[in-house]
Amino acid sequence: LDSNTMTIFYLHQKSFLPVKSLSQKEKKRILVTGGAGFVGSHLVDRLMLMGHEVIVLDNFFTGRKNNVSHWMNHPNFELIRHDVVDPFLIEVDQIYHLACPASPPHYQYNPIKTVKTSVMGTINMLGLAKRVKARFLLTSTSEVYGDPEEHPQAETYWGHVNPIGPRACYDEGKRVAETLTYSYMHQDDVDVRVARIFNTFGPRMNENDGRVVSNFIMQALKGEDLTIYGDGSQTRSFQYVHDLVDGLILLMNKDYTEPINLGNPDEYTIREFAELIRNEVNCSCNIKTLPAPTDDPKKRKPDITRAEQILGWKPRWPVKQGIGETVKYFQIQMEADLL
Ligand code: NAD
Numbered sequence: 001l002d003s004n005t006m007t008i009f010y011l012h013q014k015s016f017l018p019v020k021s022l023s024q025k026e027k028k029r030i031l032v033t034g035g036a037g038f039v040g041s042h043l044v045d046r047l048m049l050m051g052h053e054v055i056v057l058d059n060f061f062t063g064r065k066n067n068v069s070h071w072m073n074h075p076n077f078e079l080i081r082h083d084v085v086d087p088f089l090i091e092v093d094q095i096y097h098l099a100c101p102a103s104p105p106h107y108q109y110n111p112i113k114t115v116k117t118s119v120m121g122t123i124n125m126l127g128l129a130k131r132v133k134a135r136f137l138l139t140s141t142s143e144v145y146g147d148p149e150e151h152p153q154a155e156t157y158w159g160h161v162n163p164i165g166p167r168a169c170y171d172e173g174k175r176v177a178e179t180l181t182y183s184y185m186h187q188d189d190v191d192v193r194v195a196r197i198f199n200t201f202g203p204r205m206n207e208n209d210g211r212v213v214s215n216f217i218m219q220a221l222k223g224e225d226l227t228i229y230g231d232g233s234q235t236r237s238f239q240y241v242h243d244l245v246d247g248l249i250l251l252m253n254k255d256y257t258e259p260i261n262l263g264n265p266d267e268y269t270i271r272e273f274a275e276l277i278r279n280e281v282n283c284s285c286n287i288k289t290l291p292a293p294t295d296d297p298k299k300r301k302p303d304i305t306r307a308e309q310i311l312g313w314k315p316r317w318p319v320k321q322g323i324g325e326t327v328k329y330f331q332i333q334m335e336a337d338l339l
C-alpha cells in the first residue's frame with residue numbers, strides 16, 4: 001500500500017476511547033499476562049485509560065482477541081500471542097501476571113498444562129521481573145484456602161486443600177505460584193504483590209466457561225433449567241469485575257508485599273443465587289439439581305479487613321447491580337449472534 005492509501009485507511013478506522021496524557025516520568029510500561037481474558041481485558045482497559053503503555057501476552061486458551069480489539073493499533077497498546085510456559089524477555093516497569101485458566105472445566109481440561117502454566121509461567125515472569133527490575137503482581141485465588149475450615153477466610157489462614165483431587169492442578173498450582181513469588185522476593189529481592197481473588201463476574205466472562213454466573217445467566221436467557229450442582233447449600237461471595245480492577249491497581253501501587261484478599265463479602269447459597277438470577281432475568285425457568293463436583297468447597301467468604309486497612313479498598317458495586325450489567329452484556333451478545 002502507498003502511504004496515501006495507508007493514511008486513508010488509518011483515518012477510517014474507528015476512533016479510540018480518549019486516554020489520559022501522562023508525562024514520560026508518570027507513564028509506565030506494563031505487561032499483563034492473560035490480558036485477553038475476562039479480568040485481564042478489564043484491567044487493560046483501565047491501564048490504557050490511565051495513559052500507560054500496555055503489552056498483553058496471551059495464548060488465547062480461554063481469552064479472545066475480541067476482548068481487547070478496541071485497542072488494536074493504539075500506539076500505547078501491543079498484543080502478543082505467547083505461552084507463558086516459554087520464557088519471554090521485554091523491558092517493562094510492572095507485570096500483572098494473570099495468565100492461567102480460571103474456571104473448573106477449563107483448568108481441569110488439561111491439568112498438567114494448568115500446573116505447567118502456574119509453575120513454569122510464574123517462574124518465567126518472576127525471572128523476567130528479576131532481570132528487568134519490574135514490580136510483579138500475582139493474581140492468586142481464594143482456592144488456596146481450599147474447602148475452608150475457617151469462615152470467613154482471612155489471609156492468615158493456611159487453607160485446606162486436597163493435593164490429589166481434581167481441583168489440585170489449580171489450587172496447588174496457585175499455592176506454588178505464591179511460594180515462588182515469596183522465594184524470589186526473599187532470595188532475589190524481587191518487588192512482589194499477591195492478590196487472592198474471590199469469585200468475580202462481569203461482562204466478557206466466557207459464556208461457555210462453566211462458572212456459575214455465566215451458566216445461570218445463559219440458561220435463564222435461553223429459558224433452560226438452571227443447573228444447581230449438589231443441594232445448593234454451598235456458598236460463594238461474588239464481586240463485580242470493576243471492584244477487582246480497582247483493588248489490583250491499588251495493590252500494585254502500594255508498598256505492601258503480604259497477600260491481600262480481594263472479594264465482596266456478600267455471601268449467597270448457590271440456591272439463593274439461582275433465585276436472584278431468575279428474578280433479574282425475569283424468566284420462569286425451573287431449577288434442576290445435578291451431582292455435586294468432587295471437592296467442591298462448601299463455603300467461601302473473604303475477610304477483607306486487610307484490603308480495607310492497607311488499600312482503603314472495599315467493593316462499591318452491589319451484586320444485583322453487577323448482575324444487571326452482566327445480563328445486559330450477554331443479551332447484547334446473543335442479539336448480535338455472537339454467542
Ligand atoms: P480467563 O480464563 O478469562 O483468563 C485467563 C487468561 O489467561 C486467558 O486470556 C487465557 O487465554 C490466558 N492463558 C491461560 N493460559 C495461558 C498460558 N499458558 N500462556 C498465556 N496465556 C494463558 O480467567 P479470568 O477469570 O480472567 O482469570 C484471570 C486470573 O485471575 C487467573 O490467574 C485466575 O486464576 C485469577 N482469578 C480469577 C478469579 C475469577 O473469579 N475470575 C478468581 C480467582 C482468581
Ligand code: UDP
Pocket residue numbers: 103104199210211212213215216227228229230234236270292293296297
Ligand atoms: N455451580 C452450580 N451450577 C453451575 C456451575 C457451578 O451449582 O452450573 C456451583 C459449583 O458447584 C460451586 C459454585 O457454583 O459450588 C461456584 O462454582 P464456579 O465454578 O463458578 O466457581 P468455584 O467453584 O471455582 O468457586
